[in-house]
Amino acid sequence: RVRDAAEHVMKMHPMWQGPLAIPGGDRQSPIDIVVRKSIFDSELKPLVSVYDPNTCQQIWNNGYSFLVEYDDTTDKSTLKGGPLQDNFRLCQFHFHWGESNAWGSEHTLDRRLFPAELHLVHWNSDKYSLFEEAVMEDNGLAVIGVFLKVGKRHEGLQKLVDALPAIRHKGSVVEFTRFDPACLLPSNINDYWTYHGSLTTPPLTESVTWIIMKHHIEVSHDQLAVFRSLLFTSAEEDVQKSMVNNFRVQQPLCGRAVRSSFS
Numbered sequence: 001r002v003r004d005a006a007e008h009v010m011k012m013h014p015m016w017q018g019p020l021a022i023p024g025g026d027r028q029s030p031i032d033i034v035v036r037k038s039i040f041d042s043e044l045k046p047l048v049s050v051y052d053p054n055t056c057q058q059i060w061n062n063g064y065s066f067l068v069e070y071d072d073t074t075d076k077s078t079l080k081g082g083p084l085q086d087n088f089r090l091c092q093f094h095f096h097w098g099e100s101n102a103w104g105s106e107h108t109l110d111r112r113l114f115p116a117e118l119h120l121v122h123w124n125s126d127k128y129s130l131f132e133e134a135v136m137e138d139n140g141l142a143v144i145g146v147f148l149k150v151g152k153r154h155e156g157l158q159k160l161v162d163a164l165p166a167i168r169h170k171g172s173v174v175e176f177t178r179f180d181p182a183c184l185l186p187s188n189i190n191d192y193w194t195y196h197g198s199l200t201t202p203p204l205t206e207s208v209t210w211i212i213m214k215h216h217i218e219v220s221h222d223q224l225a226v227f228r229s230l231l232f233t234s235a236e237e238d239v240q241k242s243m244v245n246n247f248r249v250q251q252p253l254c255g256r257a258v259r260s261s262f263s
């Protein structure tokens with residue numbers, strides 16, 4: 001019932017009227033991860049993330065979510081290992097959340113919805129020279145997904161929460177520096193599921209190696225409430241719309257394998 005409500009909200013949302021999937025797309029995201037059908041792959045290596053907080057540049061409201069953007073002109077904040085053959089550069093992270101704590105995540109675990117989901121977006125800097133190039137290629141992107149649960153206050157997140165009122169409207173941007181995204185990862189990053197999928201917002205390109213963390217992080221109810229104080233709309237628009245339910249409806253698996261790094 002909760003999921004149906006979430007899906008209804010999603011389908012009705014102005015953000016998603018229009019072409020929802022790439023015609024013929026057979027590796028779209030997000031998906032439900034059926035845990036018992038995931039396949040343990042002992043060849044999956046530990047993930048190695050090296051993030052330099054000094055590459056953090058700005059935080060802005062792009063009308064879908066809010067993004068924290070990193071300088072990706074050098075290999076200072078990188079991800080490798082796990083299912084990845086190449087070196088990937090962090091370019092941004094953002095979140096998806098609901099209007100209530102009952103839903104908000106894009107991926108689900110055995111249909112379990114979480115109130116929000118963090119995406120850390122990286123592009124293949126061994127093969128491409130710009131995110132915009134990599135976004136079009138099969139092995140172009142790697143996105144780490146982390147589920148959020150409501151519980152104790154997340155001290156590391158608070159610096160970001162405090163910056164949100166300054167970017168309430170679509171198109172607003174403020175300087176945001178010295179933020180270490182590693183503080184948003186769960187303690188254990190070696191337990192994850194991985195599958196080949198797509199971006200979950202336009203251009204929906206099928207260029208993503210998804211790495212979904214088994215362990216979640218906790219944020220407080222009040223911290224999540226500040227996410228919901230953001231607006232989809234720009235300051236000039238007459239009708240202001242709360243930025244909530246910015247998740248995509250789930251997509252068919254189309255026979256894809258979901259591998260796990262743990263048994």
Ligand SMILES: CCCCNCc1ccc(S(N)(=O)=O)cc1
Binds near residue numbers: 119135143201202
């Ligand atoms: C070419 C410019 C595209 C900007 N937006 C990219 C983008 C969209 C969705 C995701 S997600 N939600 O799949 O992680 C990441 C990055």
Ligand SMILES: [Zn+2]
Binds near residue numbers: 094095096119200
């Ligand atoms: Zn996302």
